[in-house]
Amino acid sequence: MRQGRMIRRLSALVGLGLTLSVTSARAAYVDLTSTGSVEFNNAWFFVNDDHDANPSNAFVRIQAHQGTVESGYNNNGPVSADTKSGSYLLKLSQLPIVQYQGNSYYRFLLDIGEPQSASQKTISLDDLKLYSFPITPGNDTKAFGTETGFTLRYNIDVGATDNDIKLSDRSNGQGKNDMVALIPTFYSADDQWIMLYSKFGEKAPAQGSFEAWKITATVVPEPMTMMLIPASAMLLLARRRRQA
């Protein structure tokens, strides 16, 4: 009896170990708190330091209304409780396009607002999704996901693979972009409304003021940081090659 119980316990532990190793091999929580970049699902994410001081430029600002996890999206219609007023839909034709390593990307900027203290200045970007839907009368004022032709165009998570990014607000608040996101361009015969959904704070708590997503009208050459390929990205590439 005792032996049987021990075997069951051992197999439970082995099972748990297998689950954990599979999860850690597939999911990634990449540290972009100081330098570097990472590629997730064909999109690139870079630490940024361009001192762009125009927080009012944000098309969506997200701040937890309770606790330390927050999520939101830009819309002309109803928004989440964590989405601050003043958000608006973008048009596909408004998005700046940049070339990087021979591919085309839409360029988004993220300015996080976290307290200065070492224990609070980090924040995790847990979810990032980009949606589009046709520009037709009334389609822009519907609730999230109910728009006609609502289409998911990008997701940082791939199936069971949960990808997350750890960021740090090194500038204490708004006024300095902390991350650049390059999302692969997609083909559309028509102009579309663009909605960006993001969630913060699950792995590293969201505190202080709001997180602001922006685009800039000026298309700048590839920043210096884009030339750097950190160890984390190299590891991912190597792993992918091994799997291929």
Ligand SMILES: [Ca+2]
């Ligand atoms: Ca900031």
Ligand SMILES: [Ca+2]
């Ligand atoms: Ca914040």
Ligand SMILES: [Ca+2]
């Ligand atoms: Ca924090």
Ligand SMILES: [Ca+2]
């Ligand atoms: Ca995730």
